[in-house]
Structures are given as structure tokens and as C-alpha cells.
Amino acid sequence: xxxxxxxxxxxxxxREFIASAVESVGGVEAFTTSTGFDALKLLSRQRFDLIITDxxxxxxxxxxxxxxxxxxxxxxxxxxxxxxxxxREQDRAKGLALGAAEYLVKxxxxxxxxxxxxxxxxxx
Amino acid sequence: xxxxxxxxxxxxxxxxxxxxxxxxxxAILDRRRGERLEPDLVNGIFRSAHSLKGLAAMFGEQRIxxxxxxxxxxxxxxxxxxxxxxxxxxDALIESFDTFQVxxxxxxxxxxxxxxxxRAEAVSQKLAQFIxxxxxxxxxxxxxLELDTQVRNVLTEYEEHRLRENLREGMAVWKVRAVFDLSxxxxxxxxxxxxxxxxxxxxxxxxxxxxxxxxxxAFDIIFGGKxxxxxxxxxxxxxxASVHPLFQFQPQPAEPSLPLEQLVSPTPPGAEPEHRxxxxxxxxxxxxxxxxALPAYANPRFGTADAMVRPSPKQPDGEGDPxxxxxxxxxxxxxxxxxSLMDAVGELLLIKANVARLAEQASRGGKPPPGQLWGHELHxxxxxxxxxLDDLQKGILEVRMVPLGQVFDKLARTVRRIARESGKExxxxxxxxxxxxxxxxxxxxxxxxxxxxxNAVDHGVETPDERERLSKRPRxxxxxxxxxxGNQVVIEISDDGRGLDEERIREVxxxxxxxxxxxxxxxxxRELQRLIFLPGFSxxxxxxxxxxxxxxxxxxxxNISRLSGMIDTHSERGVGSTFTITLPETLAIVRALxxxxxxxxxxxxxxxxxxxxxxxxxxxxxxxxxxxxxxRGKTIPLARLARVFELPETELRRCFILVVGLAHxxxxxxxxxxxxxxxxxxxxxxxxxxxxxxxxxxxxxxxRNPVLVLDTGALIEEVVNSERRPELV
Numbered sequence: 089x090x091x092x093x094x095x096x097x098x099x100x101x102x103r104e105f106i107a108s109a110v111e112s113v114g115g116v117e118a119f120t121t122s123t124g125f126d127a128l129k130l131l132s133r134q135r136f137d138l139i140i141t142d143x144x145x146x147x148x149x150x151x152x153x154x155x156x157x158x159x160x161x162x163x164x165x166x167x168x169x170x171x172x173x174x175x176r177e178q179d180r181a182k183g184l185a186l187g188a189a190e191y192l193v194k195x196x197x198x199x200x201x202x203x204x205x206x207x208x209x210x211x212x
Numbered sequence: 213x214x215x216x217x218x219x220x221x222x223x224x225x226x227x228x229x230x231x232x233x234x235x236x237x238x239a240i241l242d243r244r245r246g247e248r249l250e251p252d253l254v255n256g257i258f259r260s261a262h263s264l265k266g267l268a269a270m271f272g273e274q275r276i277x278x279x280x281x282x283x284x285x286x287x288x289x290x291x292x293x294x295x296x297x298x299x300x301x302x303d304a305l306i307e308s309f310d311t312f313q314v315x316x317x318x319x320x321x322x323x324x325x326x327x328x329x330x331r332a333e334a335v336s337q338k339l340a341q342f343i344x345x346x347x348x349x350x351x352x353x354x355x356x357l358e359l360d361t362q363v364r365n366v367l368t369e370y371e372e373h374r375l376r377e378n379l380r381e382g383m384a385v386w387k388v389r390a391v392f393d394l395s396x397x398x399x400x401x402x403x404x405x406x407x408x409x410x411x412x413x414x415x416x417x418x419x420x421x422x423x424x425x426x427x428x429x430a431f432d433i434i435f436g437g438k439x440x441x442x443x444x445x446x447x448x449x450x451x452x453a454s455v456h457p458l459f460q461f462q463p464q465p466a467e468p469s470l471p472l473e474q475l476v477s478p479t480p481p482g483a484e485p486e487h488r489x490x491x492x493x494x495x496x497x498x499x500x501x502x503x504x505a506l507p508a509y510a511n512p513r514f515g516t517a518d519a520m521v522r523p524s525p526k527q528p529d530g531e532g533d534p535x536x537x538x539x540x541x542x543x544x545x546x547x548x549x550x551x552s553l554m555d556a557v558g559e560l561l562l563i564k565a566n567v568a569r570l571a572e573q574a575s576r577g578g579k580p581p582p583g584q585l586w587g588h589e590l591h592x593x594x595x596x597x598x599x600x601l602d603d604l605q606k607g608i609l610e611v612r613m614v615p616l617g618q619v620f621d622k623l624a625r626t627v628r629r630i631a632r633e634s635g636k637e638x639x640x641x642x643x644x645x646x647x648x649x650x651x652x653x654x655x656x657x658x659x660x661x662x663x664x665x666x667n668a669v670d671h672g673v674e675t676p677d678e679r680e681r682l683s684k685r686p687r688x689x690x691x692x693x694x695x696x697x698g699n700q701v702v703i704e705i706s707d708d709g710r711g712l713d714e715e716r717i718r719e720v721x722x723x724x725x726x727x728x729x730x731x732x733x734x735x736x737x738r739e740l741q742r743l744i745f746l747p748g749f750s751x752x753x754x755x756x757x758x759x760x761x762x763x764x765x766x767x768x769x770x771n772i773s774r775l776s777g778m779i780d781t782h783s784e785r786g787v788g789s790t791f792t793i794t795l796p797e798t799l800a801i802v803r804a805l806x807x808x809x810x811x812x813x814x815x816x817x818x819x820x821x822x823x824x825x826x827x828x829x830x831x832x833x834x835x836x837x838x839x840x841x842x843x844r845g846k847t848i849p850l851a852r853l854a855r856v857f858e859l860p861e862t863e864l865r866r867c868f869i870l871v872v873g874l875a876h877x878x879x880x881x882x883x884x885x886x887x888x889x890x891x892x893x894x895x896x897x898x899x900x901x902x903x904x905x906x907x908x909x910x911x912x913x914x915x916r917n918p919v920l921v922l923d924t925g926a927l928i929e930e931v932v933n934s935e936r937r938p939e940l941v
Contacts (some may be wrong), residue, residue, distance in 0.1 A: 092544070096222075098263065099226060099263055099270070100222070100226055101222040101270070102270045103266055103271055104222060105222075124396050124419075128429065129397075132394045144266075149366075151365075151366040151367075152366045152416070152417070152419060153360070155366045155418065155419075157420075159420065171268050173265050173266040185365065186365065194270045195270055195272050
């Protein structure tokens, strides 16, 4: 069965870009959404193996989403990556402190993301 | 990262959308200079810049990413209250917006000019030069809140700032905890938010995976407002929410500075009556109260839908012309329109299945077709097919329609910039932005409209001093109005400036040899005004000599004609000028009149034909060497299509006349026969034939033989203009 990955990103073009990078890894399936609210809905409906989120989003921001995920009994152990333009050290520290596994700053190389996915999902 | 063509077009499409949003918000900001800022507005602009930065960074568009970064940074400091929104800041933001347009236009063409790069860098530097006005970082007000570190940790810097602002303004702050069912939490949350927003500001929404009973989802909402805890509890009784004060509101003796009219009922619009609380809450003009809803600009003359742009006094500005060309090949479509298209396709599939069944019946066993019933059925299907194709065609045309407002917004910026550069004060009034036309037309209109509006500000309107001397209002008005007239769209651009100087036009026309002195003398003022559209007229004179228009208006005219449109002007000395553009609503499919001349078939767009009449050869008269006919007491010039296209002329006693054009610029086109009407798709002619005068394109009438489509606008030009300038023919 394919690994399910949730991508939360409010920019459509960026979303497509991340999704295509994710799907270039064999055996994974990308699910995308543009808001934190929709992410909460999807998380409650099905099980994801990995979550990728942006930070600065309207409504529920990325930090709030990470906090939710990391406090959730279901998702506590699920790896979560941040992909954002916020390159400042304090943002990175905040994200990692809340429990993000990786913190990528745009622009990133698709290969870098692919490598991380394979490592966290244990794909050979 | 190398961007694929698909990637590039995705990037350009989204960047254009972001810039559209930015343009709208900046226009509001610009209008409200000097007023107190609404956090939502500034935050919205910040978000646009932020999204643009993220998008550009993702696609490796460094020039845009860098500039967006500086813009975002400035906006961030603005929304955090570290710098003031001065005139200079607004101007710098607008300049950065203009630069985005230029750079994005290049990017979409995969170009990268040094000029644009330098401009982007210069604007970036300019943005970076705004220095924080002495930040007062006293002891952190947030420390007096009983906030869990858990909550504190997930607040963004902006949310922290809003929280501090609330405290500074003496608002009370609560944590509102709400638990909803997982299946519909978004609706519950929306209800709660709308209730809260009517009482104060929702600062942060924190989802919690620990709802208590394990079935739902909980949210901790940080909320600030000048309302007492009990009242808040009362307002939220019907909702699954509990209220925990974090900082208490200190009821103070009535402040004398708070005028009575700022005391309004807290009942939000649409609130259920049982929650109508009797309290009166002091809603000051504190920014958080005015969330988003802006009062529509009311102008008694132009109605509330008008937008207005007030340019600031003259100030040097970057040059360059971010002409608002549509960059994208995409159209945003209302989902309802797509659904009806999908329905039409579904029904077409049904018809196809029926036709296939009939074909099957007919071919089975090679026998002759099975009788009348079969023919009858086939007829019915073909009628159905026709109707459904009609629906489909209509649906697709609708999808292609976009509102003219897209272009108008861009014009508003141009007006502002040019006014600033030329030291003029101009109100730009827009009306009819909701009128929809084909996307192709909107894009092609952008340049001509820009040209006319620019001329109006540059040369049409006077400086404030001059206007004062003429006892005119110091602020000039330039207005653009769009109206739907049947299947045509009329766009008027008017100004209350000095108007065209017919005497000067006359002089220039004679001096440059366009007219002889005798011809010029007998021309009426209106005829003289129209000379400004002649090719060569503008290049023959310097702009300033005309005290008005003339810059490349022939090009404008050509562009409009290419859209099967017409342009006319009406000007009054000292009062102002109006340019009127008449356009078909759509270019893609037109109803055409099929005619024949000397045995050849032509199609004429029906919307160009105002009437059809027939005359006898004896009714054609000759005036000053030109053929004319009488039409209800008026004389209009006649063009024999056969002669225009140099075909052998057939001898007929009577011929048909298609009357085309409007008002003073009508023309009768003589043809031999009328063959009928048909919907046609006009295709442009390729290669050398593209610029053949009088031909708009070619079409196929269904018999697979190409037929030429007449360009009536150009025919009118040929005939009407050649009357006045024989030497140019």
C-alpha cells in the first residue's frame, strides 16, 4: 500500500510543485489542501504517514497545525516537515521546538525532499 | 531549478492573481491615505507580498522573490506598527507593485533585461531605507497575561503584536474554548467567529487535539474586545464555547474623548434575536472593530460603485510603463458555468448514442434505409443536436467573458502615476467595470485604453493653477464608463480638460499635406477632430502643438478596428473631450450575413450592419465625384464591393445596400445578392494576407470552402477618409 502524504500549502503553484516532487518518489500518494482547517478535516478522516506544511497561512497557521498534530494521540509519531519562506532562525527554532522533523526553506531542491521522504518513510 | 513551460505558466498565473489582489488592496490603501489603518487591510497586503515571495522563491524567480522580500519586510514592519504609513511608504509600495508587473511580464516571456533588474534592485533598496520609528519595547505587556506557554509558543509575531495592541488600547482579552464535532467543526467555528468578530478581534485560533472527551475537536481562540465577561458569556450561550478571562477589562469612567455616535449596539447583523443583549458596547474607531468592511465610496454624480483615485502631489517616480497586459492564458471560471457545460456534453453523448443506433440500423444487412420512421428519427436527433450545440456554444462564450474592471484597475494606477509626474490633480472615475466582454477583447483593449487615458491626463487636463484661472475646479476629472448596448459594448473615456484645438489641427493638417487649404477650410469642427486618428497625423506634429491628443491615435484606431470595433471622438474647446469605443461583445463566434458579389461569396458580421435596403441603379447619385445614395433624407456614401475588390462588375438594375457604421460615419455597401445568415467562427488570415484592408479574416460556411469576412470598420475608413484626403489613397 502506498504511503499517504498530506501537503498543506496555500499557494496553488507551490502545492503542485511540492506534490510532484513528493510523487516522484515511488510508492507514495500525495494529498493536498490549501488551509489549516481543511488539513484538520482530512487528518480526522484518514490516516497519513507524513505531513508537509507551510507556516504562514490564513486561519490556522502552520505552527498551530504542528502543535495540533504533535499533541494528537493519532499523529504524535507522524513525521512532519515544514516547507516555508521563513528562513529566520527564530522561526526555524519555533517550528522544530513544536516537533517538526525537518525544516526546509524555499527554494529547495526536489531531490532534497525526495531524500528526506525516503529516509523518514524507510523506503529503500 | 529549471522551470518547465507548465511550471512557468502556473507561476505566472498565480503571480498575476496575487498581483491583482495586491492592486485592489493598494488602491484602497491609497484612497485612505492619512486615515487610521485597519489591521485586516494591511495584513491582507502583507499576505499578498508574502505569498508572492514564497511562490517566486519556489520557482527560482530571484528578482521577484528579492523584491517581494523587501516589500513583505516593509509591510511586516507596517503591520507591527513599527513604521508609520506615510505618503512615501504608499508611493514606495505602489512603485514596487509597478515593478512586479514589469518583471513578471518579462519572466512570462522568459526574458531578463538589465533595465528591469536594475529597477527591481533600486526599488528594493528604496524599500529597505524606511527606518523603524523608535520602537518602544518596554516590559512585555504579554507577561501580564495568564497565557499557557503552549499557547504563547504558537503565536506568530503578528498575533503577538495584535495581542499587545489590544492590551495597549485597554481591551479585555479572553481565551474562548470551543469544542465541535469533527464532521462540521468548520461551520461551528465560522458561527463562533462571526459572533466574536462583531464584539472584538479574533487574534488567534489554536486547534487542540485534546477535546476532553475524545470525539470532537477543540479550539482555543484568543479574543480581545471592550466587552465584559458576563456579556460575552451571554452572547455565546447558544454555542459550545466557554470563556476564560486572560486580562480583565477595566471599566473606566466615561471618557470624554469618546463621542456618542461611536456607541453602537453590539448586535451583529444576522444575529438571532434571543441573543440580542441589552448592553451597549463602546465601539471606538479602534482598528479591530472595522474588520474588512469598507464603506463604499459615495459620489452623488457617479453612484456608489465608482472607484476613485486621488493622486498625490508631484513626486519623482521611476519611469517605465507597466502596461497592464494580461499575462496569462488562463481564465477563472465560475463553477456553475462549468457544470452547465458538463450537462450539455452529457446530453450530446446521449444524442451521439442515438445517432450511432440509427446508423447501425441503416447499415445492417446493406438493405436500403428502413423507411420514413427512421428518417424522422434522424431528423429529430439532428434538431436536438443543433439545440444542444447552441447551448454548448453559448456556455463556452460565457466562460470566455471577463469583466472590464480588470483593465480599469490598471488604468487607475496609470492615471495616478502620470498625474503625479505631470503635477496635475485628477480624480479618476470608473463605472461599468462589471460589464463582461470576451477575454481576447479585454486583453487587446488594455493598450488602446491606456493610451487614451494617458493622453487625457498628459495633454487633456490642465494644471491646477491653469484650471483655477479658468475658474474650473482645480481637480480635473477623467472618467471611464462601460455600457452594454445589445450585443455591443460601448466604452467612453471623457475628461473635463481643454478639449481639442480644431484650428491647430487644421493648421497641422495643411502644413503636413494631409489636406489642401481649400479642403481644410470647408471642414466642420467634428470632421477636423476626427483627423487625429489619421495615420501620419501624429508623427507629423509634435504633441504639444496640438495642446491635446494626437500621440499615436492612429495605432489606437487600428487596434480597435482589429477587434471589429470603432472609435470616435467628441470634443468641445475648454470643456473637455470624450472618446467613444464601440466593440462587439465577443470575437470568437459572430452571426454573419452571407452575401455575393460578382459570383463571389463574402460574410459580413451582422452586428456591424444597421440596416439593409435595396435601391435601383438610377437612385445612385454622384456628388463631388463620389457615389452617394439617399437614405431617409440623409446622404450616405456608397461603396460597391465589386469595385473595392476590383472584381468584374455585374450589370444589375437593383442591388442590395448594407448600411454599416454609426451616426455620421455611415456607409452603404452595395452587393448583388443576400444569401442568408449564419453563425461563423472568424479565423485570422495568415501570412501576407493578414493586413489586407477590408478583410477581417476567413471562415467556413459548412461546405469546406473558405469565405472571406469583411472588416466593415476598415471599409468605412477607406471610403470616408479617402473623400477627404485623395492624395493618400
